[in-house]
Amino acid sequence: MKVIIIGHGPGGMTASGTLRIWDRNAEITNIDTKDFDLYHPCATPYVIGGKFQDLGNSEAIKEHIPYEKMKIKHLHRHLVEKIDRTAKKVQVRNLDTDERFELEYDKIILATGSYNTSPPIPGVKEGKNVFALKWLEEAEEIRLAAEKAKKAVVIGASAIALEVGCELAERGLDVTIFVRSRVLRQSFDPDYSKLIVDLLSAKLPEHLTIKVGENVKEVVLDENGMAYKVITTNDEELETDFVFAAAGVKAETTLAKDAGLEIGVTGGLKVDKYLQTSDPDIIGIGDCTETVDLVRGDPLSSMLATCAVHMGRIAAYTIAKPGELEFPGTLNNFIVPFSDYHVGSVGYNIVTAEEKYGEGNVLAVKIKTTDLPHFMPSAREIYFKVLVVKETGKIIGAQGIGYKLVTDNLNIISIAIQADMTYKQLLEADLCYAPAINEAIYPVTQALEMVARRLLRKR
């Protein structure tokens, strides 16, 4: 069996390694445009923050994978230009020599990823020091810019915008983040969006300013094409040493489209529960692939490494152990560190939930409590919210903000949603406790107790 894996991010890497484990004889070829094996995209903000200063900066998150030993052929600096589905061949170009050749395949795993988009603001595309962040080289550029800079402007409300903003502020730059409407609107309710802004502003008061409801309308460049100030929608001017502008990413599907594969409504490759595209010999994974919202079954564009890695594993099963595992969809499980805070969510937020279940049919309950028992010296605050469908009691989402244990509580909700549990079933569940490690009554349990009070009182 000849398997070609096109693209080598976290998804492609996972698919390649997992497939080797499951099929010792498959002829696996990875084809990738980079001149090194792999980098860890979720760690690029830490490069900017200087977290690997003693470890070679961006070099620290590059990874060499022993593909020779694994008997996997890995082609650096090669691009697949065409998939010929009839002849079952791909046309490959060596990016350094421009040499072209063909490779036969039985199966393809398409992991072409995504590309950055720019906000349509004058000066963003043209500015030499207006950065986005997807590639490792970009992280390194921003880090070098930050080392010489005192001020930075960040445009965007996404996790990556906030993460980069916090990393720069923690380095000591004066950072202003412009947020047109509200932060992290895909993952959080409006009150928690506001809470995140308030907490971060209070955490880094000297270096971080988050301007909500205000945007940059122009990035002003000097004669060398370097941004030196921005003009806001309030017609204020703000000087800056560079600009970071994140407008989100889009599925990279050029190759798939050329090959006539079906594209979903979200712009990603359409796949079935085994991640097979409209051509079952071509499997789609990661950012270039459309997934399904696990709760409601609607198409979803995830763009999370978590999801890519997960799909990579399942893809290997589809080829080597067909039918054994499915990819049922994702809850878009999300956790990110902003300064000392851990901020995350799973499943629905109140806006998407009410779209689905109707206004007034979803109960959202939030609590503020401590992550450890209050008598422990290292106890800190944690905010936690759960969403439940009133009629069925089914848990459909959660959001958390705290210093530790946010993932723990979110993962409990995540498994509960995936097991189709009601809030009552989760209230009956057993969890681990030691006062140095967590709370006897978890934040998730405290929140579900509140749900019970609201839903059972009425009876």
Next chain:
Amino acid sequence: MKVIIIGHGPGGMTASGTLRIWDRNAEITNIDTKDFDLYHPCATPYVIGGKFQDLGNSEAIKEHIPYEKMKIKHLHRHLVEKIDRTAKKVQVRNLDTDERFELEYDKIILATGSYNTSPPIPGVKEGKNVFALKWLEEAEEIRLAAEKAKKAVVIGASAIALEVGCELAERGLDVTIFVRSRVLRQSFDPDYSKLIVDLLSAKLPEHLTIKVGENVKEVVLDENGMAYKVITTNDEELETDFVFAAAGVKAETTLAKDAGLEIGVTGGLKVDKYLQTSDPDIIGIGDCTETVDLVRGDPLSSMLATCAVHMGRIAAYTIAKPGELEFPGTLNNFIVPFSDYHVGSVGYNIVTAEEKYGEGNVLAVKIKTTDLPHFMPSAREIYFKVLVVKETGKIIGAQGIGYKLVTDNLNIISIAIQADMTYKQLLEADLCYAPAINEAIYPVTQALEMVARRLLRKR
């Protein structure tokens, strides 16, 4: 409705507070022998370790609860001597004045807890500086003894013995722990019992010696009844400044037995899924109550605060919202800090699993990996094991040892077991990831991948 709650540990406290929330009008009376409201038993080892030195030592884990404001009557230093189920009255004695009086009840929550047992070793019962640990006063006594001591002997293989041993060693005492057979045998497989001993010995090499397979056969006392040395089963002598001897706890059911309530095979109060004893007006919770192993349905004596708190919550529902929530049993979810390590388990270990499912019918898979991605400077090792029934693929237990994220991975398994998930379903599940917070492929997922390889390869 008159409710009397007898005993005020974590279970009794939770029952009392939860009941107040659910029934604003209930006449709630807590009756307890202590002269203060509450202490946190799981935190007593930290008192011994001096973790609250600046916070008043044992005072730090005492808690005052605003019962007046909650309109709950709380009787300190009172003992319930008798339950008259026919007259629906309890006889109460004031421990300070010896005054006796009666109180009427509609419902009783029995939370009489457990009592320490001593190992049958000469000198243990008689020695004035031979300690056990259940009550706050004992923690304080041990702490004071530790402050003056250079050497300590610990007898026992339980979590509390290891926890106290590690706390004393971290204070700088030379500690020798005698373990007759192996540590934590209720929760861990033999290999992990050994691993825990090896890791702790390596972690605190100068102060901690764990002697496995050796026991103390006599604690030698001086003319004042003070232990000053022990004689081991190998006829070696070891000098010590004091001895800690933990032989486990037993359900305190004297009152229940006198009242003619049914006692289970484990020695605890027999209750149904709503925690009702053989008299439905009397509800049993916590250490004095027998629970059920959630996986196999067998009677189980838990003795964990986690379980007591959980039962306390459910007890309140049984009284105020009958039938709404059940206590389905426990997985004996267990986590404990030993020095910097977090050590925990849920559900079956291989010994109990093979007793239930037959030898050779359970697959146990273990991995050693890192808690964070290997490129993160704070990544540390984590050991994780999962147990699966070969025929059905059902997950039935897990064990973990690491510096962080052990609970997170164990709780995922815990919810999966309670949702009756197979290893495949959990492999299909979505979890949260950020490199500063956890691994992209969780230890639990890595272990389940190994399970898949073992179970699917054969096909």
